[in-house]
Amino acid sequence: MNSFTAHIPRLAGGLVALALSGCASLLGPGLQPGVSTRGDLDAAMGAPALRWAEADGGERLAYPFGPAGYQTWMAVLGADGRLVSIENVLEETHFARIRAGMSQDEVLRTLGPSYPGWTVYYKARDELVWEWRYCDVFREPARFNVLFDGTSGKVRSTFSSTERLSMPWGRGNRRDWCSR
The missing domain is CATH 3.30.1450.10 (Beta-lactamase Inhibitory Protein; Chain:B, domain 1)
Structure with missing residues (x-):
């Protein structure tokens, strides 16, 4: 076995990790439901384009990445200010x-x-x-x-x-x- 083929599994693993980290960066580093706060959202996503108060005291925030982009992230914060969910709508x-x-x-x-x-x-x-x-x-x-x-x-x-x-x-x- 030559030296290149011996490194294929390690190279493939590195490429997968790189691809996954690229996807994670779309949500900002470390944004996690139940843990992340409004400050974390603002640091990762910038200022929201729209905000709505929710009946339970929480907040819904819209982060559009357009017009050339293809995503609008909708984040929901609980009354405690922690991230409940975030998804591309x-x-x-x-x-x-x-x-x-x-x-x-x-x-x-x-x-x-x-x-x-x-x-x-x-x-x-x-x-x-x-x-x-x-x-x-x-x-x-x-x-x-x-x-x-x-x-x-x-x-x-x-x-x-x-x-x-x-x-x-x-x-x-x-x-x-x-x-x-």
Whole structure:
């Protein structure tokens, strides 16, 4: 056995550890439910874009990483100021929670803020559209849209599509963007 093949297991282990540490850094160093505090969140994630008081005395905080990013982290703090949960909400399971008749605040509490530059009002339909960018289950860049009644501010419907479909003739495969 040559010296290179003898080091393959150690090299593979190092690569796995490096990959996992890269994923952990997305949540900041050491963020742990039940242990981390608001100060830890601020140090790791910066200032939240939106905050809501919870009925139990806790707080819900939104940390969007866009518009070019594909994640919005929603953190929930308990009344004691400790982290209860933190998760990326720009994924299909959270999109499925958006229902006709929901208010704009309910949508914000579920998905966090959309990118203002992609907010469009269609006068002829009296319709306001908010849009979020995310990576779909096939690891392809996509957009999720919520269509609101312009007068009542309630959800009418939702839809999503890959970014590739908005390009002429289906060009613009950007799957490598979602694999980073």
